[in-house]
Amino acid sequence: MELQNRTALIVGGTSGIGLGLARRLRDLGGTVVVGGRRRDRFSDLEAEGLGTVEIDVTDGASVTDARDDVLAQHPQLDLVVAMSGVMLTEDLRDPAHFDAAQRSIETNLLGTIRVTDAFTPHLIARGAGALVTVSSGIAFLPFPLMASYAASKAGVHAYTEALRAQLAGTGVEVVELVPPAVATAGQEKVNPHALPLDGFLDEVLSLLAQEPTPNEVLVQGVQMHRWAERDGRYADLVAQRSQALQQLPGR
Incomplete structure (x- = not known):
């Protein structure tokens, strides 16, 4: 994938990985718009040379309005990244967890679908461009304390x-x-094993720049998750990760 001079929208780009990616693409000469609900961050982001748009991926009308705003200002848009997500713990013994499950699926899965639906016709009409979705290593190797997060990312x-x-x-x-x-x-x-953001982004951009672009962008630190079942480590690793359930009340 060509990374220089892209016109990109990163939904969920006002912090974390999304913001890091936005800054990298900007530094490569791109025109980058970040979308999110945190309007309090917009002035600082705009001072960095990033565009902003308010968007709530759980609200279809908000997604449609954001699409219209972005395409009116940037009709050459050729890269859309659906990055929005929430990561919530749940106690599946307590039916009250359903609220967390609903929020996880509404944001992580349905939010991704809303964003891709909104921009797919534009990109098809251009005959070029890219859609990037964001799953998780947990999609392939569940973390039982975050059941609906895993399900939504799968x-x-x-x-x-x-x-x-x-x-x-x-x-x-x-x-x-x-x-x-x-x-x-x-x-x-x-999580002492969490990767430093800059190192992670270095790997991501290196992989994205390959020709052809890999269908899945898998940094070294996620290989264990992605291939746990293939490598015969799945059951043991899930059992290890289940130790985190001790954090729940009554365990």
Whole structure:
């Protein structure tokens, strides 16, 4: 994938991995718009040379309005990254967890579908461009403390596979970014294995720049997750990760 001088929208780009990617693309000469709900961050981001658009991926009207705003200002848009996500713990013994499950699926899976739906017709009409979805290593190696997060990200993976098949021949690339734990949003405080953001982004951009672009962007730190079942390590690793359930009340 050509990374120089892209016109990109990164939904969920006001912090974390999304913001890091936005800055990298900007530094490569790109015109980059970041979308999110955190309007309090917009003035600082605009001072960095990034465009901004308010978008709530759980609200179809908000996604449509954001699409119209972005395309009115940037009709040459050729890269859309659906990055928005929430990561919530759940106690599946307590039916009250359903609220967390609903929020996880509404944001992570349905939000991804809303964003890709909004921009697919534009990219198909151009006959070129790229859609990047974001799943997780947890899509392939569940973390039982975050059951619906895992389910939603597994759904993103399956949906991306189908989207790629359906858009074949249109000129639109469909790429899945599969992050492991990365040291953003407090991950560095709770997970000593979280990758430094800059190192992660170095690997991601190197992989994205390959020709042809890989269908799945898999940094070294996520290989264990992605291939656990193939390598015969799945059951043992899930059992290890289940130790985190001790954090729940009454365990």
